[in-house]
Amino acid sequence: MERTGSFKLLTSPQQTEAFSELARLFSEACNGMVPFVQEHRCWNRVGLHHLVYYPIRERFPALGSQMVCQAVHRVADAYKALRANEGIPKDQPVPAIKFTPSSVSFDHRTYSIKGEAFSLFTTTGRTTVRFACGPRQKALLGSGLPKEARLAIRKGKCYLNLVFDLPDPIPLLGDLAVGLDVGENNLAATSTGKVLGGGKLRHDRDRYLASRRRLQSNGSRASKRKLKAISGKEQRHVRHVNHETSINQYASCIAAGDTERAIVAQALQAGACILRMEDLTHIRAHIKAGNRVRARLHRWAFRQLQDFVQYKAEAAGIKVEYVDPAYTSQTCSVCGGLGKRVKHRFACSCGNLAHSDVNASRNIARFAALSSSARGVVSRPEFAHRVHPCVVESSSL
Numbered sequence: 001m002e003r004t005g006s007f008k009l010l011t012s013p014q015q016t017e018a019f020s021e022l023a024r025l026f027s028e029a030c031n032g033m034v035p036f037v038q039e040h041r042c043w044n045r046v047g048l049h050h051l052v053y054y055p056i057r058e059r060f061p062a063l064g065s066q067m068v069c070q071a072v073h074r075v076a077d078a079y080k081a082l083r084a085n086e087g088i089p090k091d092q093p094v095p096a097i098k099f100t101p102s103s104v105s106f107d108h109r110t111y112s113i114k115g116e117a118f119s120l121f122t123t124t125g126r127t128t129v130r131f132a133c134g135p136r137q138k139a140l141l142g143s144g145l146p147k148e149a150r151l152a153i154r155k156g157k158c159y160l161n162l163v164f165d166l167p168d169p170i171p172l173l174g175d176l177a178v179g180l181d182v183g184e185n186n187l188a189a190t191s192t193g194k195v196l197g198g199g200k201l202r203h204d205r206d207r208y209l210a211s212r213r214r215l216q217s218n219g220s221r222a223s224k225r226k227l228k229a230i231s232g233k234e235q236r237h238v239r240h241v242n243h244e245t246s247i248n249q250y251a252s253c254i255a256a257g258d259t260e261r262a263i264v265a266q267a268l269q270a271g272a273c274i275l276r277m278e279d280l281t282h283i284r285a286h287i288k289a290g291n292r293v294r295a296r297l298h299r300w301a302f303r304q305l306q307d308f309v310q311y312k313a314e315a316a317g318i319k320v321e322y323v324d325p326a327y328t329s330q331t332c333s334v335c336g337g338l339g340k341r342v343k344h345r346f347a348c349s350c351g352n353l354a355h356s357d358v359n360a361s362r363n364i365a366r367f368a369a370l371s372s373s374a375r376g377v378v379s380r381p382e383f384a385h386r387v388h389p390c391v392v393e394s395s396s397l
């Protein structure tokens with residue numbers, strides 16, 4: 001299992017300067033490789049290495065052999081990601097990717113750990129820099145095997161994001177599942193009946209959206225720059241709130257007996273071995289997806305919350321599964337019939353009255369169970385086509 005730890009570097013002004021210079025050269029080397037990628041339509045690591053190694057080494061002698069290799073990896077990976085996300089059509093020119101001087105890749109040849117300090121490559125020789133070491137960093141250093149790293153420079157501060165290989169958690173065995181619904185009104189609801197609020201997150205997001213609209217109506221270059229900065233800020237903010245919900249609350253709610261249980265803590269408390277969520281990835285293929293699902297398609301915050309929960313759940317030994325999201329909100333989680341949903345309330349003629357997101361999360365918990373239980377599928381045939389749990393295996397496991 002791989003986990004990334006972020007280490008804040010306690011740099012001197014000279015070291016900050018040295019890292020900034022390294023990042024500048026690193027990004028220029030990456031940008032220098034882009035024309036080769038475009039001309040030869042080559043983004044395979046080995047192929048690209050053969051194409052660019054000598055010309056780039058000659059152009060950027062201060063970077064040294066290892067940094068040029070790292071830059072080749074960075075460019076190859078960026079193009080692979082572009083192809084996976086947006087595709088690079090065969091009959092069209094390869095788009096240019098612009099690399100900014102904000103990060104540098106390191107490996108074992110260019111960094112090492114010395115107690116509570118890193119020794120890092122710079123163009124003026126190795127430098128030793130201490131880092132802030134909190135409980136998470138201590139735990140990672142104590143139990144994990146350090147692998148590749150990325151130096152990130154943000155607002156004049158330097159961080160080393162270090163990947164660790166950790167022992168795989170012992171999987172919890174059993175078939176009890178907890179469902180998690182990520183929603184528009186509330187951040188998340190679990191089938192154990194807990195609703196985690198999204199009030200603050202929604203308020204902040206609306207504020208960002210309002211200022212974004214103002215800036216978009218004014219198309220000047222300065223406002224475009226501002227817009228870009230805001231989107232980064234908004235993303236980091238939502239990321240932070242999601243992170244708190246799925247991870248920090250988990251730790252603190254156990255320690256403090258907090259009434260608002262964290263999602264994974266909920267699952268563990270319920271004795272669940274499986275956590276099920278809606279698969280919002282391939283939703284476009286489902287014509288019957290309702291408005292509620294479609295409205296969330298492009299809201300990456302939901303996907304991100306799911307990713308965080310998955311990350312934390314897997315670390316706790318809980319298996320994560322995704323189910324088809326169609327009808328999760330309209331179906332009664334008690335009788336399986338169609339119920340009525342009015343805002344936060346779900347009501348069914350069988351007498352089931354529940355918070356609509358909790359009802360949805362109970363369906364999510366149940367849906368995949370139906371697919372492994374023949375009786376459930378037979379009893380409601382229309383479930384058959386929409387219940388296909390896809391177990392997502394993390395590439396890091």
Ligand SMILES: [Zn+2]
Pocket residue numbers: 332333334335336337339348349350351352
């Ligand atoms: Zn019912």
